[in-house]
Amino acid sequence: MNRIPATFYVNGVRRDLLVDANALLFEVLSDDLGVSGVHKNCDRGDCGVCTVLLDDEPVLSCLMLALEARDRQITTIEGLAKGQKLHPLQRHFVEEGAIQCGYCTPAMILTAKALLNACPHPSAEDVKEGLSGTLCRCTGYNKIITAVLAAAKESE
Amino acid sequence: MLETLNVVGARMPLPEAYEKATGRATYCSTMRLPGMLVGKVLRSPHPHARVAKVDYSKAESLPGVAAVVSGQDVKSKVYTKNVMTYQLPGGEIQDMTLFGDRVRYKGDEVAAVAAVDEPTARRALSLIEVEYEVLPAVFTVDDAIAEDAPVIHDFAPDNTPVSAVPTFCYGDAAKAFEESAVVAGGWYTTSKQIQAGMESAACVADYQHGKLTVWSQSQLPHMAKRMLAHVLDLPEADVRVIQPYAGAGFGAGCDLNAEPIAAVLAMKAGAPVQVWYSRDEDFNNRLTREHVAKVHMRVGLAADGTPKALEAHYWGDAGSYMCKTASGCGVALASNITPYEWEAMDQKLSATYTNHVGGGAMRGFGGMQSSFVRETIVDEAIAQLGMDPIEWRMKHHRNVGGLGWFPSARITSCALEECLTIGAERIGWKEKWNKPQSGTKRRGVGVACMAWLSGAQPMLLEHSNATLKFNADGSATLLVSPGRVGQGVEGALAQIAAEVLTIPYERINVIAGDTDITGFDIGTHASRGVYCIGKAVLAAATEAKEQFLQRAAEKLGLSNDTLVLEDGVISSTADQNCFVTLEEIALGLIYGFEHDCNQIVAHATVEPEDFAPPWQAGFAEVEVDIETGVVEVVKWITVHDIGRAINPSTVEGQLEGATCQGMGFALFEDPVISLSDGYMLTDGFDKYKIMSSVDLPDHEAILVEMGDPSGPFGAKSVGEAGLFLQAPAIANAIYDAVGIRLRDLPMTPERVLAAIQAKEAGV
Ligand code: FES
Ligand code: FES
Numbered sequence: 001m002n003r004i005p006a007t008f009y010v011n012g013v014r015r016d017l018l019v020d021a022n023a024l025l026f027e028v029l030s031d032d033l034g035v036s037g038v039h040k041n042c043d044r045g046d047c048g049v050c051t052v053l054l055d056d057e058p059v060l061s062c063l064m065l066a067l068e069a070r071d072r073q074i075t076t077i078e079g080l081a082k083g084q085k086l087h088p089l090q091r092h093f094v095e096e097g098a099i100q101c102g103y104c105t106p107a108m109i110l111t112a113k114a115l116l117n118a119c120p121h122p123s124a125e126d127v128k129e130g131l132s133g134t135l136c137r138c139t140g141y142n143k144i145i146t147a148v149l150a151a152a153k154e155s156e
Numbered sequence: 157m158l159e160t161l162n163v164v165g166a167r168m169p170l171p172e173a174y175e176k177a178t179g180r181a182t183y184c185s186t187m188r189l190p191g192m193l194v195g196k197v198l199r200s201p202h203p204h205a206r207v208a209k210v211d212y213s214k215a216e217s218l219p220g221v222a223a224v225v226s227g228q229d230v231k232s233k234v235y236t237k238n239v240m241t242y243q244l245p246g247g248e249i250q251d252m253t254l255f256g257d258r259v260r261y262k263g264d265e266v267a268a269v270a271a272v273d274e275p276t277a278r279r280a281l282s283l284i285e286v287e288y289e290v291l292p293a294v295f296t297v298d299d300a301i302a303e304d305a306p307v308i309h310d311f312a313p314d315n316t317p318v319s320a321v322p323t324f325c326y327g328d329a330a331k332a333f334e335e336s337a338v339v340a341g342g343w344y345t346t347s348k349q350i351q352a353g354m355e356s357a358a359c360v361a362d363y364q365h366g367k368l369t370v371w372s373q374s375q376l377p378h379m380a381k382r383m384l385a386h387v388l389d390l391p392e393a394d395v396r397v398i399q400p401y402a403g404a405g406f407g408a409g410c411d412l413n414a415e416p417i418a419a420v421l422a423m424k425a426g427a428p429v430q431v432w433y434s435r436d437e438d439f440n441n442r443l444t445r446e447h448v449a450k451v452h453m454r455v456g457l458a459a460d461g462t463p464k465a466l467e468a469h470y471w472g473d474a475g476s477y478m479c480k481t482a483s484g485c486g487v488a489l490a491s492n493i494t495p496y497e498w499e500a501m502d503q504k505l506s507a508t509y510t511n512h513v514g515g516g517a518m519r520g521f522g523g524m525q526s527s528f529v530r531e532t533i534v535d536e537a538i539a540q541l542g543m544d545p546i547e548w549r550m551k552h553h554r555n556v557g558g559l560g561w562f563p564s565a566r567i568t569s570c571a572l573e574e575c576l577t578i579g580a581e582r583i584g585w586k587e588k589w590n591k592p593q594s595g596t597k598r599r600g601v602g603v604a605c606m607a608w609l610s611g612a613q614p615m616l617l618e619h620s621n622a623t624l625k626f627n628a629d630g631s632a633t634l635l636v637s638p639g640r641v642g643q644g645v646e647g648a649l650a651q652i653a654a655e656v657l658t659i660p661y662e663r664i665n666v667i668a669g670d671t672d673i674t675g676f677d678i679g680t681h682a683s684r685g686v687y688c689i690g691k692a693v694l695a696a697a698t699e700a701k702e703q704f705l706q707r708a709a710e711k712l713g714l715s716n717d718t719l720v721l722e723d724g725v726i727s728s729t730a731d732q733n734c735f736v737t738l739e740e741i742a743l744g745l746i747y748g749f750e751h752d753c754n755q756i757v758a759h760a761t762v763e764p765e766d767f768a769p770p771w772q773a774g775f776a777e778v779e780v781d782i783e784t785g786v787v788e789v790v791k792w793i794t795v796h797d798i799g800r801a802i803n804p805s806t807v808e809g810q811l812e813g814a815t816c817q818g819m820g821f822a823l824f825e826d827p828v829i830s831l832s833d834g835y836m837l838t839d840g841f842d843k844y845k846i847m848s849s850v851d852l853p854d855h856e857a858i859l860v861e862m863g864d865p866s867g868p869f870g871a872k873s874v875g876e877a878g879l880f881l882q883a884p885a886i887a888n889a890i891y892d893a894v895g896i897r898l899r900d901l902p903m904t905p906e907r908v909l910a911a912i913q914a915k916e917a918g919v
Contacts, residue, residue, distance in 0.1 A: 080178070136354070136849075
């Protein structure tokens with residue numbers, strides 16, 4: 001198959017690759033670029049655990065062709081902490097006990113980040129609404145909601 | 157009130173949470189080893205057939221294919237994916253053969269390939285030629301027990317290898333029913349719920365120099381290792397199971413998935429192989445919840461409410477392989493024993509084969525089917541006597557010293573009355589219960605109770621090993637072997653060790669997840685982690701403390717019993733200025749120059765004997781729309797008798813997450829099996845709904861901490877306990893709202909509406 005040259009900006013770092021025209025963003029991130037924090041479950045837009053940010057907007061990496069993300073900024077969970085310093089959302093997820101198996105966590109935190117960008121002072125209902133595209137089988141969501149609200153409060 | 161402790165009882169962040177929050181945590185599905193191949197399984201398109209011939213020569217010669225395997229590549233060994241079989245002296249039914257000559261459900265394993273990438277692997281699967289002799293198939297228990305039903309396993313000609321076996325009976329039930337003023341009961345059905353963790357089944361295998369390493373989501377790694385050695389005909393010493401983090405367990409990790417297949421592929425290919433199920437493959441082939449297809453139960457109460465008799469027959473639909481269906485029914489019967497003081501009990505269980513995916517285990521194993529049926533029937537009988545369901549439960553529950561699950565088990569502690577009192581107050585029971593409702597939306601409240609277990613004792617093999625190894629700076633490594641499914645037990649175990657040793661939580665580094673490193677443990681199931689492994693950690697830490705005291709006594713020239721350990725310092729009770737720190741002792745034992753180096757390593761094996769049930773009361777307030785049958789949960793409260801919460805945040809998290817799964821079981825998680833080929837039609841999250849954040853009702857978990865005399869620092873279990881009561885309490889609340897009794901799960905709007913209409917029609 002024809003491999004196409006493409007440039008991606010992953011967590012601020014320029015990456016030049018040859019990608020298959022039909023390769024999905026998930027495949028390029030996890031197989032070609034070794035990004036371990038992007039997870040996948042359903043392959044068809046039902047679960048949200050494959051979420052990454054594209055120019056700060058959440059997208060489902062299992063449904064998006066890699067070439068659609070060409071020349072754009074992709075943020076994965078690896079891009080949030082500065083060295084050993086966790087992003088406030090990460091820190092509150094850890095401290096509130098909002099992480100159990102952690103498989104949904106990268107998607108939850110990235111989605112929450114986009115939510116707080118758009119809506120810096122959300123209510124609990126806003127958070128529920130904003131995170132509704134990502135499933136979590138473990139936590140019952142309460143502690144996730146608390147963590148997001150705490151992170152929002154911190155940036156006030 | 158329990159005494160306040162330093163580390164135990166604190167809301168500590170989990171050690172693994174940092175890796176998980178930063179995307180650095182490794183899961184089987186995120187592993188990318190150098191040279192790793194993609195493994196794919198060829199599955200039977202027929203629900204029942206004889207495999208006459210498999211020819212994979214074309215697949216083998218496809219470029220990019222490294223290995224193809226089928227029956228001819230493996231020794232034909234009878235085994236079971238249910239590795240808990242090792243916990244019973246005689247084992248459980250073993251009825252599987254890897255790539256055998258018979259397939260028993262649509263999806264059964266026929267062959268497998270390993271290739272450089274997924275498209276190549278899929279193409280290779282399509283090139284494998286298989287000749288099947290198709291056999292008739294059955295998909296329900298009723299069809300499977302019919303006279304002319306096809307035989308699914310030759311050793312069970314009536315398809316029911318476990319048939320009406322009396323279990324946990326005592327007293328004269330017939331007489332007790334005769335003496336009852338009210339008798340309630342009937343037939344009930346429950347669903348084959350799916351564990352549905354966010355990571356589908358995944359594993360990686362590698363075979364080098366005669367040694368097999370398998371990275372597995374198993375919750376029971378040591379027993380998984382033993383079964384892998386058996387089915388692959390390898391010495392156990394040559395099999396190593398490593399557990400990366402698993403994207404949830406909920407029982408799905410109690411059974412093997414594709415580990416044997418990945419191993420056979422890796423051995424033939426000479427390269428690591430990853431098998432990662434797609435979502436629909438996972439729904440259709442991963443063993444589901446133990447499936448108690450139907451239950452018949454009756455209870456009798458005396459005119460004053462005294463519990464007279466409980467009689468039950470639990471009938472499991474095993475699907476194609478027995479795995480945990482019979483044991484799930486057994487656990488259901490056992491867990492019917494503890495809550496109330498029945499004068500007599502008469503229970504039996506059956507399990508029947510059918511041609512769909514087998515039943516494994518899911519969180520709340522057997523207890524789901526026990527609590528839903530028992531708690532709704534009891535509610536019905538109480539209502540017939542015109543009594544308050546909370547007062548009845550307050551009065552008639554068993555108590556300390558009463559019968560546990562098994563004849564030899566006695567209850568060690570019980571805070572059910574506190575749970576009921578707190579929950580009733582919180583939900584507003586007095587104001588809301590039994591109030592006439594009108595209009596199209598009607599509200600009601602309901603309650604249910606249960607008593608679960610803390611570990612697999614005394615029925616099953618139950619023991620844990622814990623080892624503490626001290627570094628020169630006085631910190632320690634703690635070796636334990638639980639499942640790594642997100643339950644947070646590793647943090648709680650570190651808290652127990654830190655508490656005993658009076659050192660900070662961060663100074664205990666937990667190492668788990670490798671059978672070559674950790675001591676034997678039966679792993680994570682039976683809500684055993686904090687209680688059972690915790691007891692082993694407590695014993696190991698106590699032993700380490702003794703070693704420190706001994707050494708301090710030698711250094712200070714005093715006797716052990718005149719010394720105390722506080723805040724990491726051992727000092728003389730007589731003279732405060734006479735002290736030595738743990739750090740100094742640890743350093744001297746490793747980098748000492750007096751020819752007496754002796755690193756402190758403490759090890760303990762603990763086989764718990766006590767039966768320490770966590771008790772719980774669950775409260776639901778619902779609103780039922782009588783025009784649509786839609787049930788909205790307005791409020792949910794779990795009040796849990798935890799004994800002592802080692803980490804309250806983790807305990808709440810377990811209960812809150814379980815609440816969502818319990819609501820799914822109660823209201824909308826509905827696996828639909830095709831009656832034409834046994835395939836699971838609900839094979840994705842678009843068809844099989846699980847709770848999302850917008851579906852979330854107002855819910856909370858409240859902990860009652862009164863201590864248990866046998867638990868580590870008074871702790872009892874939590875893992876499974878949080879999802880037993882949603883179904884019965886919601887069903888009882890629906891009765892309070894609209895006066896109908898529902899006997900089938902899930903309570904979908906269709907079922908609710910049909911029952912409302914039947915009631916109105918006076919049927
Ligand atoms: S993997 Fe489920 S939405 Fe992408
Ligand atoms: S923490 Fe397990 S899926 Fe969310």
